[in-house]
Amino acid sequence: MKYEMIHTCIRVMDLKKSELFYQQAFGFEIVRRMELPDHKCTLSWLRSPVGTFELELTWNHDQKEPYTMGNGYSHLAVGVKDLLISHKRHEAMGLKPKPLKCLTDGKPTFYFLADPDGYLVEVLEN
Incomplete structure (x- = not known):
């Protein structure tokens, strides 16, 4: 039996702000949205223009305090050619990317960027 990765979910404080971040920073597109008034939440699925894996943003309407990520959350990852x-580009957008890094003594191969809720996104060179 084979399994396909479909999506990952993160909880956000401001859905519009988070959607805009992923649209502007990475070109993600909103593919669907579901309002669940009985559960006091809205779900929004975003997808890269390449690939089928989705990022689900969950906005719980009654959440007042920022979510605690704890020490178990690590990061999402996206690939880019250059x-x-x-x-x-991310610097020019004012998104404050972390410095370029590499795991060896070669040229940089990745950096991290935080979304509006503090979730880290690793940008890797393909």
Whole structure:
């Protein structure tokens, strides 16, 4: 039996702000949204223009305090062809990307960027 990764979910404080971040920073598109008034929440699924894996943003309407990520959350990851151009673009957008890094003594291969709720996104060079 084979399983396909479908989506991952993160909880957000401001749905519009988070949707805009993923649209502007990575070109994600909203593919569907579900209002669940009985559960006091809204779900929004975003997808990269390439691939089928989705990011589900869950906005719980009555959540007043920011979510605690604890020490178990690590990061999401996206791939890009030109890491340096991507890093400069995110800097120009005022998104404050972390410095370029590599795991060896070679050229940089990744950096991290935080979304409006503090979730880290690793940007990797394909």
